[in-house]
Amino acid sequence: xxxxxxxxxxxxxxxxxxxxxxxxxxxxxxxxxxxxxxxxxxxxxxxxxxxxxxxxxxxxxxxxxxxxxxxxxxxxxxxxxxxxxxxxxxxxxxxxxxxxxxxxxxxxxxxxxxxxxxxxxxxxxxxxxxxxxxxxxxxxxxxxxxxxxxxxxxxxxxxxxxxxxxxxxxxxxxxxxxxxxxxxxxxxxxxxx
Amino acid sequence: xxxxxxxxxxxxxxxxxxxxxxxxxxxxxxxxxxxxxxxxxxxxxxxxxxxxxxxxxxxxxxxxxxxxxxxxxxxxxxxxxxxxxxxxxxxxxxxxxxxxxxxxxxxxxxxxxxxxxxxxxxxxxxxxxxxxxxxxxxxxxxxxxxxxxxxxxxxxxxxxxxxxxxxxxxxxxxxxxxxxxxxxxxxxxxxxx
DNA sequence: CCGGCACGGCACGGGCCGTGCCGATCTAAC
DNA sequence: GTTAGATCGGCACGGCCCGTGCCGTGCCGG
Numbered sequence: 304x305x306x307x308x309x310x311x312x313x314x315x316x317x318x319x320x321x322x323x324x325x326x327x328x329x330x331x332x333x334x335x336x337x338x339x340x341x342x343x344x345x346x347x348x349x350x351x352x353x354x355x356x357x358x359x360x361x362x363x364x365x366x367x368x369x370x371x372x373x374x375x376x377x378x379x380x381x382x383x384x385x386x387x388x389x390x391x392x393x394x395x396x397x398x399x400x401x402x403x404x405x406x407x408x409x410x411x412x413x414x415x416x417x418x419x420x421x422x423x424x425x426x427x428x429x430x431x432x433x434x435x436x437x438x439x440x441x442x443x444x445x446x447x448x449x450x451x452x453x454x455x456x457x458x459x460x461x462x463x464x465x466x467x468x469x470x471x472x473x474x475x476x477x478x479x480x481x482x483x484x485x486x487x488x489x490x491x492x493x494x495x496x
Numbered sequence: 497x498x499x500x501x502x503x504x505x506x507x508x509x510x511x512x513x514x515x516x517x518x519x520x521x522x523x524x525x526x527x528x529x530x531x532x533x534x535x536x537x538x539x540x541x542x543x544x545x546x547x548x549x550x551x552x553x554x555x556x557x558x559x560x561x562x563x564x565x566x567x568x569x570x571x572x573x574x575x576x577x578x579x580x581x582x583x584x585x586x587x588x589x590x591x592x593x594x595x596x597x598x599x600x601x602x603x604x605x606x607x608x609x610x611x612x613x614x615x616x617x618x619x620x621x622x623x624x625x626x627x628x629x630x631x632x633x634x635x636x637x638x639x640x641x642x643x644x645x646x647x648x649x650x651x652x653x654x655x656x657x658x659x660x661x662x663x664x665x666x667x668x669x670x671x672x673x674x675x676x677x678x679x680x681x682x683x684x685x686x687x688x689x
Numbered sequence: 690c691c692g693g694c695a696c697g698g699c700a701c702g703g704g705c706c707g708t709g710c711c712g713a714t715c716t717a718a719c
Numbered sequence: 720g721t722t723a724g725a726t727c728g729g730c731a732c733g734g735c736c737c738g739t740g741c742c743g744t745g746c747c748g749g
Contacts, residue, residue, distance in 0.1 A: 311746090312695085333608050336736060347697045352738075410663065411607025414600045415526050420666055428664055449687045456657075456680045462664075463656030464649075470603065470663055471621055471655075473613055487649045491684020494642045504715095505726085529705055540728045545707075 318344045319351055320365040328401055332362065332408035359412045359419040366409045367426055369402065376434055382442035387485055389435070390465065394476045398469055410470060432458055460488050511537045512544055513558040521594055525555065525601035552605045552612040559602045560619055562595065569627055575635035580678055582628070583658065587669045591662055603663060625651055653681050 322344035327335050337358060341348045355361040374393055377385050397406045413420035439454045448457070464484045468476050515537035520528050530551060534541045548554040567586055570578050590599045606613035632647045641650070657677045661669050 315696090331608075337738090338736060341697095345697085347699095348738080350696065353695085407607045411604045414604025414607070414663065415524075424665055446687055448685050449683070452683075452685050453676055453680060456676050457685055459657045459660055459677070460653055460680060463658075463660030464652045465656075466664055467652055467656030467659045470607065471659055472617055483646055483649055484652070487646060487653060488681075489684055489686040490642070490645075491680075491682055491686070492641050492645050492650055493682040493684070494639055508727090530707085531705060534728095538728085540730095541707080543727065546726090 315344075315346060315350060316354060319346060319354070319361070320368055323361055323365040324405065327362070327365075327405055327408065331404065332412070335362070337361075357416065357418070359416040360422065362409060362412060363419050363422045363426075366402075366405050367423075371396070371427070371430075374431060374434075376438035378438060378441060380445075382438070382445075382447045383485055383489065385438060386435075386461065387481060390461065390481045390485070391478060393431075394465060394481065398476055407469070457488065461485070464488075508537075508539060508543060509547060512539060512547070512554070513561055516554055516558040517598065520555070520558075520598055520601065524597065525605070528555070530554075550609065550611070552609040553615065555602060555605060556612050556615045556619075559595075559598050560616075564589070564620070564623075567624060567627075569631035571631060571634060573638075575631070575640045576678055576682065578631060579628075579654065580674060583654065583674045583678070584671060586624075587658060587674065591669055600662070650681070654678070657681075 319340060322340050323335070326339055326343055335358065337348055337351055340346075340361075341351055344351075351361065355364065374389060374396070376389050379385055396402060409419070409423060413423050435458055436454055439448065439457055442448050443450060443452070443454065448454070461484060465476055465481075468474055468480070512533060515533045516528070519532055519536055528551065530541055530544055533539075533554075534544055544554065548557065567582060567589070569582050572578055589595060602612070602616060606616050628651055629647055632641065632650055635641050636643060636645070636647065641647070654677060658669055658674075661667055661673070
């Protein structure tokens, strides 16, 4: 049966990604080596090189195999509340254990490897942005966002503040901070008469 | 004379950092090795290890040895124009040749090495933020920014959008984009009656 | 029964790590 | 002037990991 062959192959792939995440959590991404992954997964190095072209792409697949189905914007009619909900969930997921060091290492690797950067953008950022943009459009049509406001820029402002904290200042992102970001982005810096 | 000793030492330090930048520009940070730097600088490996604890910290010093004196906010009385000027200068400096790949690699390394992250934050981010915050306070006192607006958040919104583009989506940051960011941050997303 | 295919295991040359040791050079103290 | 100390470049080492061959095995499809 071909099913058996495919199933065996999928099992191996999953075992390799599992071993990758385990080792990365134990010793850090810097210490991660193909040899160690192969040994941990009970697999020959060829079996890894046959599936992934580099350590970065393997790590990308491993990290993105996590469940992100619940990072979807609901539509309760309140754009601020719905956005806040997803921002909190995303922050807790990506900057809390166990994913914080993994996601941080992934973004770090993306700065060194363009293929990892492209994969992350296409398979994670893009996916979240599309969903977010759809929700923003609905809100704009309902008059909850200024009709001439650039929605792509809204995403950059909101996401940017969180990523800036995560990647540059590396300070904790609290719920209070998220509230302040939302409030600031909606009210704007300009003085109100 | 002690001057001679200190001068020789400083010369070596500078030669090592120079060789580091040269090699990083030629072959990329990933290919950078202490051995190659030592050979290029005409120096023993010990001389490098005596000065820096890791490749990351050497690279941090090398990159930060660039001139950033001109990234200072002027005060012409127009906060938008002054901010725009620095945002453009900073973007051209950090995302254009020859510093783009170097600064990108530095941020990538900062995700793997906490000491590099701390050094970058303390010696670059903090320096820029302090200057920016001072200029924002003046503007707020003059009524160009809403009196109750969180100025730290203003920096996160403006800087965040640029860093998000640079590190996550890796799309070009044009002057038009900077203008749109400024405009969006000042007007806010909320509908205006 | 046999052909092919993916596999685990092993070994290889090569590169770089971080660390010792050596001899040369220069400084500072006596 | 001589000597003790510090710093240097050069060299070599064991160790780790890279990416790639090769071999023998077991499982599937024909």
